[in-house]
Amino acid sequence: MQVLQVQLEIRPDPAEVGRARRWTRSRLTGSxxxxxxxxxxxLILLVSELVTNAVVHTGCPAVLRLSLPRGAESDTVRLEVADSSARPPAPRHADGDETNGRGLELVDGLADRWGWNPEGAGKRIWCEVDRCNSGAATGAAYPAYEDFAYEAV
Structure with missing residues (x-):
């Protein structure tokens, strides 16, 4: 199995989140x-959440890494965001109308696995999505709703 590994350096600027999404989309198409x-x-949503957390909560530069399998549908896509802050991620539960605090809950709900590891003086937060579990193999993101038409707004 071949794996394409690519990375993008992220400045500690909220505008970098959009750049990371565009960069990721172009790399996915190429894979x-x-x-x-x-x-x-x-994957774009996961990148958005992990990069946002790095930019907003650490104020440090970060590195986004993607490991993209080439070939079999059952391979795993891995996303990593490494930063120089030793502060561990702190999952929160947002209540009601709060506008923050849902990022790691989204990661937990969307990824097949996620976690974090110390890396040098900082840390690396990672998540993995199995292509066979993502709905991509069948074309259905939400199999329970296959017979319904829906629009994302």
Whole structure:
């Protein structure tokens, strides 16, 4: 199995989140994951959440890494964001109308696995999505709703 590993340096600036999403989308297309696949949208959202956390909560530069399998549908896509802050991620539960505090809950709900490890003086937060579990193999992101038409707004 071949794996394409790519990385992007992220400045501690909220505008970098959009740049990370665009960069990721272009790398996914080059790896055989089409832009309209549910897997692509899931990965873009995961990148957005992890990069946002790094930029907003650490104020440090970060590095986004993608490990993209080439070939078999059952391979795993891995995302990592490494930063120089030793402060561990702190999952929160946002109540009601709060506008922050849902990022790691989203990661936990969307990724097949996630965690973090110390890395040098900082840390690396990672998540993995199995292509066979993402709905991409069947074309259905939400199998229970296959017979319904829906629109994301």
């Amino acid at each position: 055989g994951i089409e832009a309209d696949e549910p897997l692509a949208e899931t």
